[in-house]
Amino acid sequence: EAGVAQSPRYKIIEKRQSVAFWCNPISGHATLYWYQQILGQGPKLLIQFQNNGVVDDSQLPKDRFSAERLKGVDSTLKIQPAKLEDSAVYLCASKPGSTDTQYFGPGTRLTVL
Amino acid sequence: GNSVTQMEGPVTLSEEAFLTINCTYTATGYPSLFWYVQYPGEGLQLLLKATKADDKGSNKGFEATYRKETTSFHLEKGSVQVSDSAVYFCALSVNTGNQFYFGTGTSLTVIP
Numbered sequence: 001e002a003g004v005a006q007s008p009r010y011k012i013i014e015k016r017q018s019v020a021f022w023c024n025p026i027s028g029h030a031t032l033y034w035y036q037q038i039l040g041q042g043p044k045l046l047i048q049f050q051n052n053g054v055v056d057d058s059q060l061p062k063d064r065f066s067a068e069r070l071k072g073v074d075s076t077l078k079i080q081p082a083k084l085e086d087s088a089v090y091l092c093a094s095k096p097g098s099t100d101t102q103y104f105g106p107g108t109r110l111t112v113l
Numbered sequence: 114g115n116s117v118t119q120m121e122g123p124v125t126l127s128e129e130a131f132l133t134i135n136c137t138y139t140a141t142g143y144p145s146l147f148w149y150v151q152y153p154g155e156g157l158q159l160l161l162k163a164t165k166a167d168d169k170g171s172n173k174g175f176e177a178t179y180r181k182e183t184t185s186f187h188l189e190k191g192s193v194q195v196s197d198s199a200v201y202f203c204a205l206s207v208n209t210g211n212q213f214y215f216g217t218g219t220s221l222t223v224i225p
Contacts, residue, residue: 042204043202100164100206106155
C-alpha cells in the first residue's frame with residue numbers, strides 16, 4: 001500500500017512570497033489533516049478535512065493560509081504571503097474512517113528568509 | 114481540555130540501556146493513546162497505541178500501558194539500540210480519532 005505522498009520535500013522562499021504544498025493521501029482515506037511542526041515542537045493541527053469538507057480549521061491563520069481538497073482526494077495548502085515565523089515542516093496525514101490511527105507523509109520543510 | 118505532557122529531552126543513553134519516556138495526559142471522555150516516532154528527515158510513524166484503560170501497546174521491543182488512574186502512558190524499552198535514535202511523540206485522540214493532540218516530543222540519542 002502506498003503511503004501519504006507530499007511535495008515538494010523542501011522549499012526556500014523569501015518573506016512575502018507565496019508557496020503551495022501538495023498532499024496525496026492513502027487511497028480510500030476519507031480524513032486528511034495538515035499539521036505545522038515548528039522545530040523542537042510537536043505537530044499543531046492546521047486543518048482537517050472529511051472527504052472534501054472542512055471539519056476543523058480553528059487554528060488555521062486564515063489571513064494568509066488556505067487549503068482545499070476539491071475532489072475529496074488530494075489537497076493543497078497555500079501560504080500567501082509568507083512570514084519568517086512560517087518556517088516549519090508541514091505534515092500531511094490521512095486516516096480511514098474506521099480507525100483512529102493517522103498515517104503521516106514525509107513532510108515539506110519550508111524555510112522563509 | 115485535552116493535552117499531552119511528555120518529559121523534556123534530549124535523552125542520551127548508551128546502547129543496551131533501559132529507556133523510559135514519561136507521558137501524562139488530560140482528556141475529556143475516553144481517549145486513545147499513541148506513541149509516534151520520527152526519524153531524522155522523515156514523517157511521523159505510529160510506534161504503538163492503546164485504546165482503553167489497562168491496555169498495553171507494544172512494537173519493536175517498545176511498550177506502553179494505558180494507566181487511567183495516573184493518566185499516564187509511559188514509553189519503555191528494555192535495551193535500546195543505536196537505531197532507536199529518533200524523536201518520540203506521545204499523542205491522544207478523542208471523538209473516535211477525529212481530534213488529535215501531540216506532546217512536544219522527546220529526542221533520544223543512543224550512543225554505541
